[in-house]
Amino acid sequence: MRISVYCYEPREPASGACPMKIRVYAASFCSFEDIDMDGYMVLPDGAVLEDLFKRLQVPWLFRRIVIATVNYKKVGLKTRLKDGDVVSFFSALGGG
């Protein structure tokens, strides 16, 4: 059985210049080209949220108004990402 035990706690930053794997739940206006089949994007060590936005081809204006969270917290565009972080774009999802 293929069970993906989800690791929420961000892993320790990779040493040196190792690339980071970021779990990305992108919005439909994003480019999915750089997201792998398991939903991860590889970014260089030291990348910030805005770098990820660029790779997703989020238009410059959108970057400042879009609701996106890192590990489900609202953070600034210059927030440095860590290996294992989860970036989610807000899409309204409700029910009743």
Next chain:
Amino acid sequence: MKGYMGKILRVDLTTGDIQHEDIPDEVYENYLSGVGLGAYYLHKHIPAGADPMGPENILGILSGLLTNTGSLMTGRWMAVCKSPLTGGWGDANCGGTLSPVIKQCGVDGIFFSGISPKPVYLYMDSEGAELRDAAHVWGKDAVEAEEILQEECKTKKKPKVAVIGQAGENKSLISGIVNDAGRISARSGVGAVMGSKRLKAVVLQGSGKTEIADSEGMKAYSKEMATKIKNANLPKFFKGFLFPYLGLLMSKQKKVSAMDGMLAAMMFKKFGTIPVNTMGMTNGDCPVKNWGGSVVDFKKKKYKKLNPDNILARETRKYHCFSCVIGCGGICDIHDIKGGKYTHTHKPEYETCSSFGCLSLNDDLDAIFYINEMLNRAGMDTISAGNTVAFAIECFENGILTEADTGGIRLKWGDADAIIALLEKMINRDGIGDVLADGVKAAAQRIGKGAERFAVHVGGQEPGMHDPKLDPLLGIHFSDPTPGRHTIGGAVYYNAMYLWKEVSWAPEVTKHLKSEEYIPSDKEALKSIATSAYKTLTDGAGGCFFAMILGVDHWNLFQMLNLATGWDLSADAYMEIGKRIQTARQLFNTKHGVEPRDSIPSGRVKGDPALTGGALKGITLEIEEMVRLTWKNFGWNETTGVPEDKTINDLQLNGLIE
């Protein structure tokens, strides 16, 4: 035997006989517990053609396989029976705190047959069970009766109670079973069946534990999940006024993609289900004016009064169901409404806000609070009651009903006082209320004069407050063996569940044109089958729909079932169980003469005629073809919906139908 108790309680209300019955392990291995065990038991013991209101019908009240195991968001209980509303399979479920106590009393479920000669309630604890006289609570509303029974059966702690109100006692076919002072297992007419058996309540007082295979593993998994949900919060600036704009954005989206289900948790934590009150007005999710109108008929000036912030302003505390970490429930102060008849009520769900808001063009939020408490106490389904009221208003508008018929009530769109007066009559089966108390299908038959053209139902049951023209997959799920249910699935939920990561045959979703979801295809059919199979597993486990839509990244039912049972099954193997339960429910319908084709949404629900305004203007769904493809891919006859012999054989259901 891990995760389940391995036995049930059987109560014959005619004779008063009460027996425990051992259930073989293989039944749980094939059907889980909850709705699965219910489907197995009812299939075996209710004869074809049984009167739903007669002694041969069986009412089951069941816990879930994962309930009380240390797993999270698995605290829902199920009511199952032959539905008097649809004539076929009936089920409904509810949260609160009742479900674990069923297992703490040593059983997975309680099954009632027969009809008691006088009103009774069942008292059960870890030592045993007995029927007690209920004359003193018969006639009381559900909240009053619960308080009285809790007090008189109290030991060290208050017992948990499932009880019917006046609507169930009066055998209204749209009545449910109530617990936790106003939460309701509302659909399928389960309350009417309980009322027909003169069973006022089930009072449970238990303390037993449920053994599981890997308690340390479950504890670790639950802790990890709880941490994630605890940390997931909407930004503070996120207020109710934003939802109409979000809805508008959604309606303009040409492309959709897979999304993070955890975002749903963030919404539910802060608001509960009520964001759809206004978001659904701009994206078209909310049915308006008895399913025939749109936001054009209920403009922003009106719908903004149902802004979730206005509801939260009355919320005095939030609460969680058993084992839940989201806590979408709340208690609202309403002591200043309508003369202070009620002091507080559960936070009204979106379904109630919509069925007594836009559906009847009512923008009086105070009246919605009042109706919420009135119907919770009476034990009447707000979805079905709201649809029925809207139906009656449209009949009145068209001269089919007159003041002479309604006992002087002038029914008109948006008249909250008239709506309340009509509901009081429905609860008490007084005059026109007796005509309407069994839902729109029965009412239209009684009224005649062409009233059926305004009766919106699916297979006899009034549909939930989500327009499938926004989400065609939801329309396919309306044709479920319990027709008209909205809490099964939809494309928006599928896109968040990531089932394709675990299930080999579940179609993967990345980014696609929204318009693709409107084209009948095998891919959409497989999405529907995957969702319905996973949902029946969820109902077999006692899981919450809102947990299910977090997705397998966050709430992995397969993993939790293995931790509880030790079965070590693959996701695909579990999905076979889900398909087995789903097929057993469909077979129950065909056994009892229900035509699956009658449960395909039609008329206004599918867009015939199409709406002339709003986000869903001009849309008519090709729903017959979508359902046909779903049946075909399921191995059910694509024309009739009857499960094929090969499917019955493959799913090892032969023993059940013999």
